[in-house]
Amino acid sequence: MKITLIGSLGNIGKHLVKILVANTNEVTVISSNEDRKSAIEALGAQAAIGSITDTDFLVKTFTGADAVFVMTPPNMGGQNIIENTVNAGKSYAEAITKSGVQKVVMLSSIGAEYENGTGPIAGLYHIENLYRSLLQNVNVSFMRAGYFYTNFYNDVPLIKGMGIIGSNYPADTKIPLVHPQNIAEAVAEELQKSTTGHQVRYVVSDYVNVAEVAKAFGNVLGKQLPWVEFTDEQLLQGMQQAGLPAEMANLYTEMGTAIREGKLQKDFEASGAPQVGSIKIQAFAKEFAGAF
Template identity: 60%
Template sequence: MKIIISGSLGNIGKPLTAQLVQSGHDVTVISSSADRKTAIENLGAKAAIGSVSDADFLQQTFSGADALFAMTPPNMGGQNIIKNTVAAGSAFAKAIQEADIKRVVMLSSIGADLESGTGPIAGLHQIEKLYENLDASITFLRAGYFYINFYNDIPMIKGAGIMGGNFPASLQIPLVHPEDIAWAAAEELQKAQEGKNIRYIISDVKTPSEIVKTFGAAISKPELPWVEFTDEQSFGGMTQAGLPEEMAGLYTEMGSGLRSGKISADFLNNNFSVDGKIKLEDFAKEFASKF
């Protein structure tokens, strides 16, 4: 199969590309950085250098492809983030239609079933709606809360001796490792599938109290606590750390959506399986190596 991978050689794109090349597929990786060209080719794939917001570039890249892994970049600037995210999704949708790709796996998220109140996830909801109208077989691969987001807590642990967020220690959170997303995406891209379907990819479901206990043991801080912040404290902490206000507001809203339970509700209430292989205890070793 001729398969297109967006997302460059990031935490998902690199293992996904390696798996598909190893399986004998003709793989092209889209990257906005020409510096990635050699690394992409060293994996046995072709490089397509350009912007995912450029529908003409995407259509040319998609020409003749059998399948596409569609991932909009997680950081679309410090302003108009949702608008920019949806614009990239619209460019993808236009190019998919014009290139007549028949199999698409879109990276989405828990909470993408909701129109609003989910922070940056709202952009993925709008893109799912765009893709629903395409004449292609689409899998919406809804991922959990990335384990690697907890790397952002390392300065807090080192500086204040705590971890925290604007949601309680007792909250059930579906979590995922990027390598499990890559594994699930590879499986879906090679699968014969008709119509539109949703697949959740979750590695583990844990509470913040379980997370701090596991991380604390891994970094020799067994008493590491989870502190629940107010929305105002969460927003203030992020902006003081240098995050643009719009982005901090979206992440605060996502934390509030997790706290209310609505972001995780569709997954937790409908008996979807936990497919991922990398559990919290496995990731804790990676976390400790970064600490």
């Protein structure tokens, strides 16, 4: 198959390229960074260097592909984040339509069924609905991933500085978690199989409460590591003091509130809480220890 990927060689892309190339697919990787070209080619893929906001470039790169994997960058700037995310989705949709691609796999998120109240995930709600309306004759798989394990690396300074880990939800809160490698495995499977119409697929490696996350990290670090629940105001202030732009800090705080209220996990649980990934929190904790 001829498969085109957006996401360069990031946390997901570096695993995804290896899997697809090993299965003898002809893979093209889109990157905005010319310096990534040699690394992409070293993995056996072709590099397409250009901007994801350049629709003409996307049309040219998508044309002839049997399938494409699309994802929006996680932050999309410090301002107008939701709008920028949706605009990227619109650009992808236009390029998909003009190029004639018939199979699309989109990286989405748990909670993408809600229009608002989910922080940065709201942008994915709008993209999912955009694809449902504009890509009616295209087979689209919405891969609703859990909370990335790798996001916990943001807590390393807090652990080192105060000996705690936490957020604006209590220790008994369960969160669907996922390893980027497991996302790559699920995406690769979806790209290479025959599908019809539009479908939602959850991609989660483990579903545990955050006290268990703290315990797993503490075990590998050789210390007692308590999970501390912050107020929304404390979390917001802490993120801004750490240098996060105000808009993004507000969105992450809102996402934490949705987790605390069980909103983000609701449809995942209603779908049977499927856990398709093999990398559990204890295994990731060993990777996490490398940050110290």
